Amino acid sequence: RIDGKRLWDSLMAMAEIGATPKGGVRRLTLTEVDKAGRERFRSWCEALGLAVRVDAIGNMFARREGRDPDRLPVLMGSHLDSQPSGGKFDGALGVIAGLEVMRSLNDLNIQTEAPIELVNWTDEEGSRFGHSLMGSGAWAGVYPLDKVYGLQDVDGVSVEQALTAIGYKGEAPAKPFPADAYFELHIEQGPILEQEGKRIGIVTGAQAQVWWDARILGQDAHAGTTPPSARKDALVCAARIIDLVDRMMRARGEDGRGTVGFLQVIPNSRNVVPGEVRFSVEFRHPDTAEIERLAAQFPREAGFIARDCGLPLELTELFRFPLQPFDAGCVDLVRQAAARLGLPAREIVSGAGHDAVYVARSVPTAMIFTPCKDGLSHNEAESIEPEEAEAGCQVLFEAVLARANR
């Protein structure tokens, strides 16, 4: 069995890096804080005798050799980057649990048939450069590497510059290599498991998504002298589109998701009619057809609003992906492990995006969810119990071991 206390201690040690006063974490991708998290992770891996390699988009792979040189590796992992005001467990749980699996295999002197690799994917959150699942997406070939290198944060720093600055533009090519399976443990980030008293979510897939960058161009003008008829107020127009996103979400009932999470006003001065607004828009739904409808409807209806306001709206679709089902065989290994351990479990579709979504395009994949308090995530108050982490890690251990020794 894995060591629950050691797992928790390492989770807490990782949570010190970028700790916020409110008990959360700010470890934005490819910053100095992210670098510090990566270095701690790397030193833990090297202490276990694992060989760590870094690919061209900064994804880190820590390898433990197997007995059979012809077997493809079994992958496990998640991400160490966080939201600007994120929690201690979103991502970190899957990476540190993978580390605990490696430590337990060493302790128990287990040599698996297949090699095992533990991955820390770069920029899963997407809050800095606008593409969630960026590292896994580049690795999977969904995002061309050149395009990803050119993405910029609000300060104009590109992904390539940020990778170079922290020394994590690695040598290994960022593209899929043959692998036998991928397992990712993650907190649910929603309320379902907790409400139903389940310890384990057997994740059968992840819902469909579409994301845009939006930009409205008006004209800066004096708030005191510019009459209503002469105003080109980009923020009033953006406000109506934000309301549209909310109405479109609610029209889909409780399965709908529609969010404007990021908004920037330029010049953002109290007595200046806003001349420019940039904001994000995203929709999600478990039914791919619904996302296709939303992806057609939103630009049309937002365009009507912008025309009514007399202002140009630029919409750039950043990415769109359908419902991603996971691999039946891998999902079954999760189900069996939970059953063997006597852990109450249920099947679940992920509301969040995960690196597993892109990895699943070329590698048989499954995910394991554990509950989190009040379903709260992307919030500094995100919280889980040590026994919940331990249970998830034990399921990960058994699923990976079963796959590597099959």
Added chain:
Amino acid sequence: RIDGKRLWDSLMAMAEIGATPKGGVRRLTLTEVDKAGRERFRSWCEALGLAVRVDAIGNMFARREGRDPDRLPVLMGSHLDSQPSGGKFDGALGVIAGLEVMRSLNDLNIQTEAPIELVNWTDEEGSRFGHSLMGSGAWAGVYPLDKVYGLQDVDGVSVEQALTAIGYKGEAPAKPFPADAYFELHIEQGPILEQEGKRIGIVTGAQAQVWWDARILGQDAHAGTTPPSARKDALVCAARIIDLVDRMMRARGEDGRGTVGFLQVIPNSRNVVPGEVRFSVEFRHPDTAEIERLAAQFPREAGFIARDCGLPLELTELFRFPLQPFDAGCVDLVRQAAARLGLPAREIVSGAGHDAVYVARSVPTAMIFTPCKDGLSHNEAESIEPEEAEAGCQVLFEAVLARANR
């Protein structure tokens, strides 16, 4: 006569300080850039033999003695601070024209009866600390000095810290001293003079205003997992209030002004339901009774929207002032000067707030407006012609001289 070329050259020299690539100026109050503007202004004043004093809120007064030791000084001036992406003339015109008046008095060897003082008021724009007319408001006793010292910018820097940092927390008390009159030259910042082919606006007063700070508290949550019924989206609520401000403005016709110019989303990440939004709200109207109605109606209707959203709304009224009429005698001196010079002129009520509004509470006051291209201000493209600056400065010269020698 004043020297139009010298005036223009000094305006352009001041515009170099904080110049932006798009031809505007970023000289935010009490920054290092503002300090550089102040030092250039001070050295120009000292070169003329004027004695410069600084008061406790950083207002600068450059004094030229008169013949009669019993006469009260005639004041003139405006402000050197700018919007974050402001123009070269908003404020600077009135200060540099005052400098040109002083230079011309020296050149012409004129000794006035009354002393003359040229003022650079601190933080007229209000974009950094939330109170427009801050320096003149503190001087006039409208804002208690302690309260003003404690105001903070978005980075948490207080007015007192900022004053100390640039060495402009002066010795002179920030309170009204006896003065005979105050004249302020400013660009109109609106389209009326240009549309009617007038060279001079004889400003009879400034319209009424009310400003608030608004804050909505929701809850950060994951955009992918949080169902519509569980969302506490502060930005959706703010969007509806922004739309309300626009509707309330338009209900007042072309005289209405209602603006949300500043808005900040926290944490401002694409896949996080916004947990907090802070924004500004202001209304203006030439009729004080209308501002009183708006000041009662807006908190009520915004409160209804917030209640509908299920989220708490905090509204802090920052200031409210009625229509401020200017002094009939001073206004008449402006009218006479324009007539004597054969400059087409009209009476006008200011849409913008000006330091003259607060100075007028204790000193007989008038303002002179000159046209600006397309009525555009609080915009880097703000533009005026050298002859327009010269005409305004000549009117200022004659009005000040007439008052000082009356």
